[in-house]
């Protein structure tokens with residue numbers, strides 16, 4: 001059995017460093033990451049403009065996070081698959097399509113929540 005590692009504050013800080021490096025890689029190098037960053041900034045700006053309630057803010061921030069989490073995991077799976085098997089393989093297709101489906105569900109949820117929260121407020125301003 002693997003020996004249990006002692007708790008170390010330094011190790012925890014290092015884990016944060018690696019996670020922030022992952023975020024930087026996602027937003028700086030990944031095209032989808034840039035699109036998501038832009039969309040999140042636009043949604044947050046619109047939320048300030050429309051003076052959302054606390055619950056509406058929670059809904060919007062939650063779907064932004066859900067989409068980003070799904071996209072980051074999808075991106076990690078794609079990169080891992082490309083390293084393990086760079087050529088075409090029907091099982092890699094299944095793995096990548098499943099990961100993409102997770103993003104699709106999060107994106108549909110974000111569109112639905114965005115429409116429910118934003119459309120009535122925008123119509124009131126017409």
Ligand SMILES: Nc1ncnc2c1ncn2[C@@H]1O[C@H](COP(=O)(O)OP(=O)(O)OP(=O)(O)O)[C@@H](O)[C@H]1O
Nearest residue numbers: 032075078085086087088089090092093096097100
């Ligand atoms: N090695 C492979 N074997 C089989 N099918 C693949 C393979 N690589 C990609 N595909 C198919 O192509 C689709 C797109 O894969 P890809 O890795 O290019 O994702 P993407 O979302 O287009 O990438 P990006 O995030 O870079 O825009 C996959 O969902 C899968 O159906």
